[in-house]
Amino acid sequence: MHKKLRNWVILTFFIGFIFVSFKMTELSANYPIVSDLTLTSEQQIGTAEDKVTITITDANHLDTKVRLPLPTNVVMTATGNEGGTVTYDQAQNQLIIDWENAEIENRFMTIELEILEPGSYSFQASVTREEDTVLSNR
Structure with missing residues (x-):
């Protein structure tokens, strides 16, 4: 025993x-989640041929770039805001938002994404601050 x-x-x-x-x-x-970088969307679950609109708001004026990794079956179709530019990084399959004016508080970018295949997709933006990566809410 x-x-x-x-x-x-x-x-x-x-x-x-x-x-x-x-x-x-x-x-x-x-990575830590910070409250001054938020990601919002009215849609919850994407289905085939659906368009999802995501708004990224950044209240930290020291941030210059925001990264938004994209799932494999999601493509960007449009953006809206004159406070920054969005470029697609094909090597990392992510969107890069470059903020143009650091003096504006609560900068935001609206991005329209097309869901190519049905499913549930999660998005989370990230920023590098003092050599550390921080994340938005999901």
Whole structure:
């Protein structure tokens, strides 16, 4: 009976150790979410041929570029705002927003995306601040 208990404790410890090590790598890859970079959309789930409008608002005047990674089946169709420019980075499959005027508070960019295949898609913008990446809400 004593050997069974010892083996059970060792097995439990080993499984717990593996679980914690996987979670630590997952947690260390996460970046902090900041409240001054927001991403909003009225649509929740994209379906085939649907267009989704996303608005990115950036209240930090020190930010110069915002990145928005795109899922494989999503393409940009239009943008709206004269406060910045949007370019498509084909190598990283992401949109880059370059803000033109750093003095404006709550800069925003509206981006229209086309969903090519049905499914649920999640979007999250990111900015590099002091060599660290921070994320918008989802």
